[in-house]
Amino acid sequence: MTSSVRNMFMLVALTTLLWACGGDKEDALTGNDYLVTIKTDLGEMKAILYDETPQHKENFVKLANEGFYDSLLFHRVIQGFMIQGGDPDSKNAKPEQRLGSGGPGYTVPAEINPKFFHKKGALSAARQGDQMNPQKASSGSQFYIVQGAVLPATQLQGPNPTDIQKAVTKLVQQMPDNELNQQYTEAYQMGGNEAVDQKILETLDQLAEVTGIEIGQMDLPEEMIEAYTTVGGTPFLDNEYTVFGEVISGLDVIDSIAAVATQPGDRPTEDIKMYISVEEMPREKIKSKYNYDYRVQ
Secondary structure: OOHHHHHHHHHHHHHOOOOOOOOEOOOOOOOEEEEEEEEEOOEEEEEEEOOOOHHHHHHHHHHHHOOOOOOEEEEEEEOOOEEEEOOHHHOOOOOOOOOOOOOOOOEEOOOOOOOOOOEOOEEEEOOOOOOOOOOOOEEOOOEEEEOOEOOOHHHHOOEOHHHHHHHHHHHHHHOOOOHHHHHHHHHHHHHHHHHHHHHHHHOHHHHHHHHOOOOOEOOOOHHHHHHHHHOOEOHHHOOOOOEEEEEEEOHHHHHHHHOOOEEOOOEEOOOOEEEEEEEEEEHHHHHHHHOOOOOEO
16 A cells, blocks of 8 residues: 555544444442553543443453553554553563554454444554454553544534545555545645545545445434534544543643654654553542543443
């Protein structure tokens, strides 16, 4: 895949966005929950893990209690997108070492729940791509925290970006000789990301026909529109990766980490280490101390 086509594909993901459907969680404030603390040199984040993704919750708590994450790096940082860590190979990694392939030796079955979406602060599991991993199984240890961007309401209408992303992915990966690839590449070379967006919109019918992927229209519930137009996020990832928790304190730390200088491969030039711990705390206390509403994710 040429670099320009790769850039074009990334643009589709980053500038034309979408997601799933939302919902409410039962008001279950009795008993305890796990409060996750993620410490870094740039600040501290607090997070909770969802009961509705039990295998991811159990695995993350287990690894944290074992000290697995301590001294690992946020090894992939993209401002306006997300911060990623949890690769065991990042501990004591050399400055030029490429990271992102390590894990504990197992994966976690996907627990993609349409009620959980990629708003800012979403804690989600990294994974290999669909071609190697059609079941969308999660990495055993690598995770990312969403930064994203606040979106205008106009970007939450029109053709479904998730469908577009799937169609463009199939086009690039399985139909490299199709003329649409050349059109998108030329558009990028002449006018950058905006030109590619426009060219894709102009050729949606042709894209759907050649790939066999139907491109529908967005129909989002009000609560999701509210989140993406106020808090922000990366909704094009929804229904593709398991969201298993969220940061409830320290959203500004995400911004600080996302803003650091990076080298090729999106690794920060200065290492950002993490130290993760979990503690059991009454849900009433979590709600009161961190203003977290258990009824609404």
